[in-house]
Each structure stands twice: as C-alpha cells, then as structure tokens.
Amino acid sequence: xxxxxxxxxxxxxxxxxxxxxxxxxxxxxxxxxxxxxxxxxxxxxxxxxxxxxxxxxxxxxxxxxxxxxxxxxxxxxxxxxxxxxxxxxxxxxxxxx
Numbered sequence: 498x499x500x501x502x503x504x505x506x507x508x509x510x511x512x513x514x515x516x517x518x519x520x521x522x523x524x525x526x527x528x529x530x531x532x533x534x535x536x537x538x539x540x541x542x543x544x545x546x547x548x549x550x551x552x553x554x555x556x557x558x559x560x561x562x563x564x565x566x567x568x569x570x571x572x573x574x575x576x577x578x579x580x581x582x583x584x585x586x587x588x589x590x591x592x593x594x
Contacts, residue, residue: 552582 499507540546 552585554582
C-alpha cells in the first residue's frame with residue numbers, strides 16, 4: 498500500500514519526465530525548423546518579396562509600420578470603420594513612431 502507522499506513523489510517524477518520530453522522535443526524541432534527557415538529566407542530573397550501584408554482590404558491595414566495615421570478617417574474624423582480588419586489591431590500612437 499502506498500502512502501500519499503509516495504504517490505505524490507511518483508506523480509512529481511512523472512511530471513518531470515514529461516517536462517524533460519517536451520524540452521527534448523523542442524530541441525529536436527528547433528533543428529528541423531532552422532533548415533526550414535533558411536529555405537524560406539532563400540525563397541524570399543529569390544522572389545524579392547516585401548514586408549508582410551497583414552490584411553488586404555485597406556491601405557492603412559496592409560502593413561502597420563507603413564500606414565498613414567489619418568487615412569482611416571478619409572471622410573471625416575467620426576466616420577465609421579469601412580473594413581473589419583481595422584478593428585483587429587490597436588491604433589498606433591504618435592509617440593510609438
């Protein structure tokens with residue numbers, strides 16, 4: 498018959514073993530992903546791709562670092578958002594630029 502402390506010790510050892518497996522798996526996957534990232538970097542270089550386009554709808558939502566702060570209010574400052582992607586990110590602050 499096991500005491501509660503013995504069963505807790507077995508539980509703790511099992512958890513540590515599983516944690517060790519996750520560390521081992523992450524190291525294994527990291528080696529595989531490095532080759533994959535190098536392959537993608539080569540493809541980007543060959544195709545001369547630009548920055549990531551997050552959304553395709555409006556010019557102020559395509560790439561946030563290239564957006565004009567006032568282009569969302571083309572009609573007037575109280576205009577409703579025309580595109581749903583405008584509500585998926587926080588507005589850029591002037592001090593963040």
